[in-house]
Amino acid sequence: MDNLTGLRKQINLINNEILKLLNKRAALVQKITMLKNETGTDYYDPMREAEMLSDILNQNKGPLPDELVKEVFSSIFHTALNYMGISNERKLLV
């Protein structure tokens, strides 16, 4: 349905799907955190971030322009780093 209400309902569904993927991603990031703890590896890996961004932009068919895709994924990467710190603190409290 292409009136405002219908379009907003569709966006609500997409928001929820994005949320699920963000959490699925975070669960994988949690596993990486544990691996990195075992090997004493830095969480922040700028080469890995650059590589992910490059892959994402290569696959971007729009309509979002690359600079806006980059902005959203920078936020996703930033929150993942935050999350690695948080999930590490919780481990240390156990």
Next chain:
Amino acid sequence: MDNLTGLRKQINLINNEILKLLNKRAALVQKITMLKNETGTDYYDPMREAEMLSDILNQNKGPLPDELVKEVFSSIFHTALNYMGISNERKLLV
């Protein structure tokens, strides 16, 4: 596969799925832009943003904490507004 390479491959797939959803969302935002142009309605609707965020946080089952989910979606909403401006400029140039 739960070694670093395997986990990164899984994250690459999720990044791509998120990208597709962001673009699907942007296509809907484009339709909303056109509707709002017809009715002369403001693009920025803080009540609608608050409502979307509230729905999203109500559905958040983790592991991401609410504040990090909020950070990512603030970025998504911000880029959507930017995109509405860009997609409007392109229309005016036609």
